[in-house]
Amino acid sequence: xxxxxxxxxxxxxxxxxxxxxxxxxxxxxxxxxxxxxxxxxxxxxx
Amino acid sequence: xxxxxxxxxxxxxxxxxxxxxxxxxxxxxxxxxxxxxxxxxxxxxxxxxxxxxxxxxxxxxxxxxxxxxxxxxxxxxxxxxxxxxxxxxxxxxxxxxxxxxxxxxxxxxxxxxxxxxxxxxxxxxxxxxxxxxxxxxxxxxxxxxxxxxxxxxxxxxxxxxxxxxxxxxxxxxxxxxxxxxxxxxxxxxxxxxxxxxxxxxxxxxxxxxxxxxxxxxxxxxxxxxxxxxxxxxxxxxxxxxxxxxxxxxxxxxxxxxxxxxxxxxxxxxxxxxxxxxxxxxxxxxxxxxxxxxxxxxxxxxxxxxxxxxxxxxxxxxxxxxxxxxxxxxxxxxxxxxxxxxxxxxxxxxxxxxxxxxxxxxxxxxxxxxxxxxxxxxxxxxxxxxxxxxxxxxxxxxxxxxxxxxxxxxxxxxxxxxxxxxxxxxxxxxxxxxxxxxxxxxxxxxxxxxxxxxxxxxxxxxxxxxxxxxxxxxxxxxxxxxxxxxxxxxxxxxxxxxxxxxxxxxxxxxxxxxxxxxxxxxxxxxxxxxxxxxxxxxxxxxxxxxxxxxx
Numbered sequence: 001x002x003x004x005x006x007x008x009x010x011x012x013x014x015x016x017x018x019x020x021x022x023x024x025x026x027x028x029x030x031x032x033x034x035x036x037x038x039x040x041x042x043x044x045x046x
Numbered sequence: 047x048x049x050x051x052x053x054x055x056x057x058x059x060x061x062x063x064x065x066x067x068x069x070x071x072x073x074x075x076x077x078x079x080x081x082x083x084x085x086x087x088x089x090x091x092x093x094x095x096x097x098x099x100x101x102x103x104x105x106x107x108x109x110x111x112x113x114x115x116x117x118x119x120x121x122x123x124x125x126x127x128x129x130x131x132x133x134x135x136x137x138x139x140x141x142x143x144x145x146x147x148x149x150x151x152x153x154x155x156x157x158x159x160x161x162x163x164x165x166x167x168x169x170x171x172x173x174x175x176x177x178x179x180x181x182x183x184x185x186x187x188x189x190x191x192x193x194x195x196x197x198x199x200x201x202x203x204x205x206x207x208x209x210x211x212x213x214x215x216x217x218x219x220x221x222x223x224x225x226x227x228x229x230x231x232x233x234x235x236x237x238x239x240x241x242x243x244x245x246x247x248x249x250x251x252x253x254x255x256x257x258x259x260x261x262x263x264x265x266x267x268x269x270x271x272x273x274x275x276x277x278x279x280x281x282x283x284x285x286x287x288x289x290x291x292x293x294x295x296x297x298x299x300x301x302x303x304x305x306x307x308x309x310x311x312x313x314x315x316x317x318x319x320x321x322x323x324x325x326x327x328x329x330x331x332x333x334x335x336x337x338x339x340x341x342x343x344x345x346x347x348x349x350x351x352x353x354x355x356x357x358x359x360x361x362x363x364x365x366x367x368x369x370x371x372x373x374x375x376x377x378x379x380x381x382x383x384x385x386x387x388x389x390x391x392x393x394x395x396x397x398x399x400x401x402x403x404x405x406x407x408x409x410x411x412x413x414x415x416x417x418x419x420x421x422x423x424x425x426x427x428x429x430x431x432x433x434x435x436x437x438x439x440x441x442x443x444x445x446x447x448x449x450x451x452x453x454x455x456x457x458x459x460x461x462x463x464x465x466x467x468x469x470x471x472x473x474x475x476x477x478x479x480x481x482x483x484x485x486x487x488x489x490x491x492x493x494x495x496x497x498x499x500x501x502x503x504x505x506x507x508x509x510x511x512x513x514x515x516x517x518x519x520x521x522x523x524x525x526x527x528x529x530x531x532x533x534x535x536x537x538x539x540x541x542x543x544x545x546x547x548x549x550x551x552x553x554x555x556x557x558x559x560x561x562x563x564x565x566x567x568x569x570x571x572x573x574x575x576x577x578x579x580x581x582x583x584x585x586x587x588x589x590x591x592x593x594x595x596x
Contacts, residue, residue: 015359015362016358016362017354017355017358017359018369019354019358019369019370019372019373020351020354020355020357020358022369022370023350023354023370024347024350024351024354027347027350027394027397028347030394030395030398031397031398031401034395034398034399034401034402035398035401035402035405038402038408038411038412038481039405039408041411041481042407042408042410042411045411046407046410
């Protein structure tokens with residue numbers, strides 16, 4: 001029973017896409033931050 | 047179809063593909079050298095000898111790398127991809143490809159000759175009212191028409207495969223080639239119309255004036271899709287080849303196909319985002335195309351998710367723990383993975399820059415500044431180029447019956463890091479200088495020692511430093527290319543094709559129903575372009591005579 005649980009946990013770990021989720025969030029944040037940086041230049045100049 | 051044709055590209059097809067590669071890498075050598083000369087001139091420390099003009103060098107650089115290298119490499123790679131995944135070409139299909147190749151080559155020679163004779167210094171985008179010699183425009187027409195022959199041959203192979211395998215889902219790589227070829231065909235209709243109906247008769251003297259806004263609108267109808275014509279073959283390698291190289295599986299066949307369909311739909315009706323400061327197009331239609339442009343973010347993020355998922359699943363399979371432990375488990379010593387990976391990483395700032403460029407009024411901050419040059423040196427000259435190099439490192443030995451040796455593998459990785467380093471300096475300096483107002487497409491000038499122009503000079507020197515490092519990268523890649531063509535040891539180099547996970551869901555049939563997607567594509571193009579083009583024609587001024595300012 002205990003070993004079954006361990007196997008299940010191992011399989012879950014192997015199929016986890018947590019890192020992918022955080023990486024794609026990271027890209028999204030970078031895109032938004034860059035956009036607002038240039039937007040602030042835009043509002044200053046125009 | 048026997049099994050050997052599935053694993054190896056047929057020798058006759060290999061010869062066809064290699065013919066494309068020789069032209070592509072010759073163009074890379076010439077275009078790269080011109081790039082080096084450009085950054086030297088813009089540093090203000092160097093002048094071109096023998097009355098060679100800066101804008102002539104710029105035209106050679108843009109045409110050789112943006113049109114010749116990319117088109118020949120892509121069509122060669124696509125031929126290999128179709129031959130490998132759908133079986134060898136029939137004699138008729140191969141002959142059609144060869145005819146297309148020779149027409150493209152003739153067109154390249156015609157255009158290149160006129161540029162070298164200084165009869166076609168009209169910059170890479172050949173904007174009217176700058177007027178080139180008619181042979182330059184005819185040569186460009188030949189390049190486009192030749193490419194049609196080549197893609198028709200690829201699509202004929204696909205049609206044959208579907209006929210022979212009724213009801214089955216086509217090989218993913220061939221499917222992607224078809225999506226990219228369809229997009230290319232529909233997009234090139236715009237530039238063909240521009241050249242055949244306007245620029246060619248105008249340069250021949252049959253008509254005196256052209257409507258500049260129409261020429262630019264037709265150019266960008268093609269021009270933005272051209273960017274995706276470069277990018278989609280890189281995506282083919284990311285989705286299909288990379289999973290096999292790292293020993294993993296394709297994350298999702300359906301997701302890959304859907305993202306290609308979205309690129310097909312949203313790459314063309316968006317060209318006006320390159321003309322956001324152009325008079326004669328109303329704000330409403332600019333806004334419509336800005337919204338359509340932003341739709342491309344969806345398949346881009348789908349691709350990012352899919353790639354990270356492939357990497358994470360493989361990395362965890364190899365024992366990677368924690369949130370990012372899997373990252374270290376990837377095969378960083380393998381150039382076939384590392385080189386395109388650096389290209390993928392570059393696409394993050396490149397994509398962010400693209401969204402800024404397309405953001406309607408915000409485009410005024412960067413329009414016609416060297417920021418834009420910095421942007422496309424990240425997209426095409428890093429993301430696409432490094433992925434193409436990564437492809438070449440297994441494709442060329444596969445075709446020539448040789449192998450990538452450990453020494454060449456090492457040099458390939460050094461090449462990619464050299465490129466990334468040089469590009470960070472050059473493109474970074476271009477982005478910053480662009481934000482300070484430095485113009486693109488302009489030779490060195492202090493503009494009468496204006497204070498603002500003096501601010502740009504340190505960045506121009508940084509561009510020269512970065513450009514020199516990049517040229518070193520070109521030398522490395524040419525050494526590898528020559529080695530893989532003629533000197534590497536004989537052997538069998540794999541053409542890696544990833545497999546879909548055995549538990550994956552069946553791919554929906556609608557994704558292969560081209561009638562539906564072509565109808566949607568035509569509808570989107572009509573919505574985005576019909577009224578703006580009618581407005582330009584109805585409200586158009588007299589038109590412009592040709593100018594030769596060089």
